[in-house]
Amino acid sequence: MKAVLCKELGPPEKLVVEDVPSPRPSKGQVVVSVKAAGVNFPDTLIIQGKYQFKPEPPFSPGGEVAGVVKQVGEGVSGIRVGARVIGASTFGGFAEEIALDADRVIPMPDGMDFVPASAFMLTYGTSYHALNDRAQLRPAETLLVLGAAGGVGLAAIQLGKAIGAKVIAAASSDEKLRVCKENGADELVNYASDDLRARVKAITGGHGVDVVYDPVGGPYSEPALREMAWNGRFLVVGFAAGEIPKVALNLPLLKGCSIVGVFWGAFTRNEPERNRRNNEELLRLYTAGRVKPHIHATYPLERAAEALNEVVYKRVSGKVVLVT
Numbered sequence: 001m002k003a004v005l006c007k008e009l010g011p012p013e014k015l016v017v018e019d020v021p022s023p024r025p026s027k028g029q030v031v032v033s034v035k036a037a038g039v040n041f042p043d044t045l046i047i048q049g050k051y052q053f054k055p056e057p058p059f060s061p062g063g064e065v066a067g068v069v070k071q072v073g074e075g076v077s078g079i080r081v082g083a084r085v086i087g088a089s090t091f092g093g094f095a096e097e098i099a100l101d102a103d104r105v106i107p108m109p110d111g112m113d114f115v116p117a118s119a120f121m122l123t124y125g126t127s128y129h130a131l132n133d134r135a136q137l138r139p140a141e142t143l144l145v146l147g148a149a150g151g152v153g154l155a156a157i158q159l160g161k162a163i164g165a166k167v168i169a170a171a172s173s174d175e176k177l178r179v180c181k182e183n184g185a186d187e188l189v190n191y192a193s194d195d196l197r198a199r200v201k202a203i204t205g206g207h208g209v210d211v212v213y214d215p216v217g218g219p220y221s222e223p224a225l226r227e228m229a230w231n232g233r234f235l236v237v238g239f240a241a242g243e244i245p246k247v248a249l250n251l252p253l254l255k256g257c258s259i260v261g262v263f264w265g266a267f268t269r270n271e272p273e274r275n276r277r278n279n280e281e282l283l284r285l286y287t288a289g290r291v292k293p294h295i296h297a298t299y300p301l302e303r304a305a306e307a308l309n310e311v312v313y314k315r316v317s318g319k320v321v322l323v324t
Helices: 039-044 114-118 121-134 151-163 174-181 198-204 219-227 250-255 266-270 270-289 301-312
Strands: 002-006 016-019 028-038 064-072 083-086 097-101 105-107 140-147 166-171 187-190 209-214 228-236 260-261 295-302 319-323
Touching: 002 114, 002 301, 016 301, 028 083, 028 114, 028 301, 039 301, 064 097, 064 114, 083 097, 083 114, 083 121, 097 301, 114 295, 114 319, 121 151, 121 209, 121 228, 121 266, 121 270, 140 151, 151 209, 151 301, 166 174, 174 187, 187 198, 198 219, 198 228, 209 219, 219 228, 219 250, 228 250, 266 270, 301 319
Parallel strands: 140 166, 140 209, 166 187, 209 228, 228 260, 295 319
Antiparallel strands: 002 016, 028 064, 028 097, 028 319, 064 083, 083 105
């Protein structure tokens, strides 16, 4: 089978595509023939050795796939050969086949295509866990989404609207904000040209926002924190800007707000039953047409480096997907 390999840590240009042996399922695993693989920001970090998990080269990046079950290992029940599934892993997805633990695989709904399926679980799982479990976002509350045109950002907009919140989308260009509007955002902030604090203050009438969803970090976190409402919840999702901000702790004291960490990967391992229920609810929302991944572009496996660079240089609205 063909696989994208990281043989040496570094930028996407160092990746190669080679023929490697097909995987065989260990006990409790299934092998999935990959039809599509979502490209995510953590993939750009893991190939540089900058992610929380640091596999030894050579390895294939890629943490979410959609495909067809090819083999079922010993001890696996409830999953049959030929089943259409969505799978999650820390790495290994940018390949024509992948071995996955059976508990990391869920059935695809009827009518769901492989491309949106491969762009679904990480972004929507992260955003649903953030908004529902960590922030307990309620109808009529105000949600500010930073980096709103990215994969998790658009998922947060759609889920915020599904919950019944008013959603303010912040992004770095008018083109990205247009996509945010198309995906349900009520108000828009261009933080490349607007004063973030002034715009949020004007939009909320000085009340502030109840929940901030921050996958960006860098220079935007503190201004957003300063515009929190009383009893607000600031969600720390990631640091796509590359800088982990240092926050003055007098701010949550004065605002009476919470700073809440969101680590969906650890959540899926530590609370598998709750994650299973979340996945069921997300797939119900998809089937009902209330959420839908925004696909920026698809690339063949051989162009994985190009797809990853689109993410690195923030040229993507929504998700990029590799197809085999």
